[in-house]
Amino acid sequence: MQKALKKYFPIFVLPTLLAFLISFLIPFIMGIYLSFTEFTTVMDAKWVGLDNYIKAFKSNKEFINALWFTVKFTIVSVITINFFAFTIAIILTRGKKGTNFFRTVFFMPNLIGGIVLGYIWQLIINGILYKMQITLTFDPKYGFWGLVILMNWQLIGYMMIIYIAGIQSIPGELIDAAKVDGAGPLKVLRHVTIPTVMPSITICLFLTLTNSFKLFDQNLALTNGAPSKKTAMLALDIYNTFYGRTNWEGVGQAKAVIFFILVAVIAFTQLMLTRSREVES
DSSP states (O other), X not given: OHHHHHHHHHHHHHHHHXXXXXXXXXXXXXXXXXXXXXXXXXXXOEEOTTHHHHHHHHSOHHHHHHHHHHHHHHHHHHHHHHHHHHHHHHHHTSOOTTHHHHHHHHHGGGGSOHHHHHHHXXXXXXXXXXXXXXXXXXXXXXXXXXXXXXXXXXHHHHXXXXXXXXXXXXXXXXXHXXXXXXXXXXXXXXXXXXXXXXXXXXXXXXXXXXHHHTOOHHHHHHTTTOSTTTTOOHHHHHHHHHHHSXXXXXXXXXXXXXXXXXXXXXXXXXXXXXXXXXXXX
């Protein structure tokens, strides 16, 4: 049996390997190369070295603004999404009636596409702000908090399901033993529940962190960077640079490489930190 598997293994792996090479690895390597060139098409690329990376920071303040806006948005979103998702998960695992219904209701927003979600919340928030004779694009703070609300509404239910799975895996004997030792609800939460569900916390932090940094379609639909591109996040800024400015395709590609490295480093650091807590727990 093992010999047969080894014999036919390359045949079964080849289609997946080809798909991986064609759709990811080759475009990824080409993207890195193109970030060091000036081009309009792949065939006319001219090597310019680090000029694109220098332009991204020195000649384009919008990129710095988008970076800072994205960092602020990510910090607020990660904290609020995980706080509310964990709180709701705690409430819905107490065995009360109707919990399955509420789990479904909270999860449903995650099924709606980002563009549709952005336009829905644009109508809702503008409908409220019209009473004060302003809109989402009147001031960057309205766009910022509008994006935070949208992101929370979309992801809280998804993260809640992950937290519920982690909480339900806690052995009942462990909680009973803590109560016998005199631990109250807060001590049980701090010393039993949270350390035990650290794998779920790791997953949820990773998902909210990466999704917040990579947010594009919701940003495009809700504010499109208005006013004056002050609510443009990194992904939208890269898109505008690549497709909205003539002969800046290389700069847009350089921004994309910087974006990839930034998200990869932050996500990897977060995984390392939270996984170390899993081992300790």
